[in-house]
Amino acid sequence: MAVRVRGSVRGRAGEIRWKVLMLSLTMAACGRVVSGRPSPTPVSGSTPTIPSTGTPIVVRVPTPTPVLPPTPSPTPIIYVVQPGDTLYSIALRYGVSVSALQEANGITDPALLQIGQELVIPTPSPGGEPVRPPTPTPMPLLVQGFGCAASALGSLSCVGEVVNPQPHPMRNVQVQIVLRDGEGRELSAGIAGTGLDILSSGGRSPFALVFNAIPPGYARAEARVVRAEPTQEPGNRYGPVELVRSEGGIEGADFVVRGRVRNADAGPMRRINVVVAFYNEQDQLLGFRQVVFSEEPIGPGATRDFEVRFAAADVHMFRVFVEGQR
Known part of the structure; x- marks a missing residue:
C-alpha cells in the first residue's frame, strides 16, 4: 500500500534552507574569529608608536670636551752673572721673586752666587703681582x-x-x-x-x-x-781668612796685583772671596776686581794664590779684602 506524504514543494525547500543555515553556524563556531576592525596598514616613511612600559628610560649624551691645541713652552731666559750682581738685583731686573729664582736654579745659599754662573730666569706666574723696586729707606750705612x-x-x-x-x-x-x-x-x-x-x-x-x-x-x-x-757673622757660616802677602805695580798698560790668602779657620772653607779695589791719588775708588775660590774645599792652613789686572793709568794704591765661608 502506498504511503502518501503531505506537504508542498515550498515547505520542503524551506526546511532545506533552515538546515543549511544551522550547518553554517556550527562551522563558524569551530573556526577562528575575524574581527570586524581591520588592522592598520603601515605607511611608508612613518615611525610606529611604541607603547609606554610605565618607567621612562633617559639616555644622556655626554657633552664633548673641546680639545685645545697645546700651549708652546716659552724659551727659557739664561742670564750670566756679572760683577756686582746679586739674586735680588737679578730678580728685580726680570720681575720675578728671589725665592722663584732660587728654586729655578737650586740655590740654597744666595751668598754662593759666582761671576760667570748661568741662571735660568723663571717665567712670572700669570696674574701675579709684579715685583716693584724697593722704596728707598735711609740706612745706617x-x-x-x-x-x-x-x-x-x-x-x-x-x-x-x-x-x-x-x-x-x-x-x-x-x-x-x-x-x-x-x-x-x-x-x-x-x-x-x-x-x-x-x-x-x-x-x-x-x-x-x-x-x-x-x-x-x-x-x-x-x-x-x-x-x-x-748679622752675627762672621762666626757661624763665615770664618777667618788671612792675607799672607800682596804686592802690586804697573806692568805695561795694566796695574797688576798678586797675593796669597790662607784659611785661618780650624775647619775647611768651601769658598774664599778676594776683592781687590783700586784708588787714585785722592783715594777715590776707580774700580775693583774679584776672585772666588770655590772649586773644592780649602783645608785648614791651606793657601791660594791670586792675581788680578786693572787697566787704569792713574792707579795710586789698592786695598785687598778677604772673607771665607765654611
Missing part, C-alpha cells in the same frame, strides 16, 4: 767715592764704596743707583750689590753697576743704600 764714567763703547760704569759705621756687622747690602737729567728727572735706575757679603763694623766694600747705554739727557748719577741687615 754710608756711600763714599761714588762716580760714573763713560766707556768708548757707549756704556756707563758706576762705582763706589759702602762704609759701615755701626758697631755690628751688616749683610745683604743693596745700593740703588739712579741716573737723572739736568732737571732731576729719573732716566734709569739699577741695583748693585757689594763685593763682600759681610761688612764688618768700621769696614768697607766696593760696589759697581754698568748701564749698557747712556740715556739721552743724562746729567748726573746718585747712589743710596736701600737695604742692609744686621
